[in-house]
Amino acid sequence: MRIILIILLSTLFSSVLLFSQSETKSFYNNVNQGYNFLLNIPDEYKNSEQKTPLIVFLHGFSLSGSDLNRVKKYGVIDAILRTNINPHAFVLAPQCPRGEHWNPDKVLNVMKWIKANYNIDSSRIYVVGMSMGGYGTFDFVGKYPDEVTAAIALCGAGNEKYAANMAKVPLWIMHGLADRDVPASRSKGIENAIKKDGRLNYTRANYFPGLNHADMVHVFYMPVMYKWLFQFDRTEDSKMNINNYEITLEDFHKRPIDGSYGAFGKEINMNKDIKIDSLQNTFHAKKQIEKKEIKKSKNIYLVNQGDTLYAIAKRYNTSTAKICRLNRIDENSILQIGQKLIIK
Known part of the structure; x- marks a missing residue:
């Protein structure tokens, strides 16, 4: 029982x-x-x-x-x-x-x-x-x-x-x-x-x-x-x-x-x-680059390995839509290591 x-x-x-x-x-x-x-x-x-x-x-x-x-x-x-x-x-x-x-x-x-x-x-x-x-x-x-x-x-x-x-x-x-x-x-x-x-x-x-x-x-x-x-x-x-x-x-x-x-x-x-949520996969770049400190000026951000539009926007308290508009890119654009982005 x-x-x-x-x-x-x-x-x-x-x-x-x-x-x-x-x-x-x-x-x-x-x-x-x-x-x-x-x-x-x-x-x-x-x-x-x-x-x-x-x-x-x-x-x-x-x-x-x-x-x-x-x-x-x-x-x-x-x-x-x-x-x-x-x-x-x-x-x-x-x-x-x-x-x-x-x-x-x-x-x-x-x-x-x-x-x-x-x-x-x-x-x-x-x-x-x-x-x-x-x-x-x-x-x-x-x-x-x-x-x-x-x-x-x-x-x-x-x-x-x-x-x-x-x-x-x-x-x-x-x-x-x-x-x-x-x-x-x-x-x-x-x-x-x-x-x-x-x-x-x-x-x-x-x-x-x-x-x-x-x-x-x-x-x-x-x-x-x-x-x-x-x-x-x-x-x-x-x-x-x-x-x-x-x-x-x-x-x-x-x-x-x-x-x-x-x-x-x-x-x-x-x-x-199931779509991967990131906008890019920089690890497929031909040359592997060591992760570096963020390189920036007042308005320019240099894309590093592992960066996404979402993460960059969040870091700088802005939106992916604004970054895309400033740089004339689409939200589905593939980011490249070393690419320069206008942030503000």
Whole structure:
């Protein structure tokens, strides 16, 4: 009898991530000083007044624009729609306009609108993002740590001035060591800043040999990602679970086609359907150049290895659209090492 009970409980736990019958709605111009957004509403919410968790998904550069259908190309909502993953939570997926980067204040305004219109469990709000969305995740957690229960930042970077605030939140950093678009050193810099001088923190980090920028998208299709997030509930005791669950290099090489892991195999051609968020890949340059200190004048920036338009714009507090306009280039232009860009 005891064995049967254990099996039943195990089955119930596993079902937390299975068999989604959710509804995805599009919202345009609903939030002043906010973003257009998709909202995935779990099926059980329609028949319950129980407070429900919220996952905020911040996309990368390639999904920016004004068409919310682009936000379904990869990430949490795609995992729900195209696989059997069901986190039993609201999923908020705002869309950043092309040429801009994530603004924590605007993300917060959208989140407040969701909380005002739906019965959200404020003790269980989770933020995840990749590439530009990884930048956005670091910045949002850093500026508004009291709004976040736990977060995952994939192949991103952030502002070290927020390190003390980021230390307060369970944060899982992941980055591929073969990333040619956003070097893993960017994530390591944030990790080191958070852990500086032995500061109390709830941060863990994994750096995966051989994985590139696009490979990190696989994490959204792993049930373990959601299990790790949902163990946190704002209590100090739950923060002690930071090292529970593992994602290994081997997990990234799995390609089942039954939907139990993610939308891979025959369902999705990763190289075709998942666009790398960076605008360029300077590691394919004929000559390898040692990384140098930024060379600049008042108005000119010299492109270095690993630079992207997004990263340059963020560094100089401007926009990719403005840089493109000043230099008469397209946002999809390939940057070259040594190329001179007018910044301001």
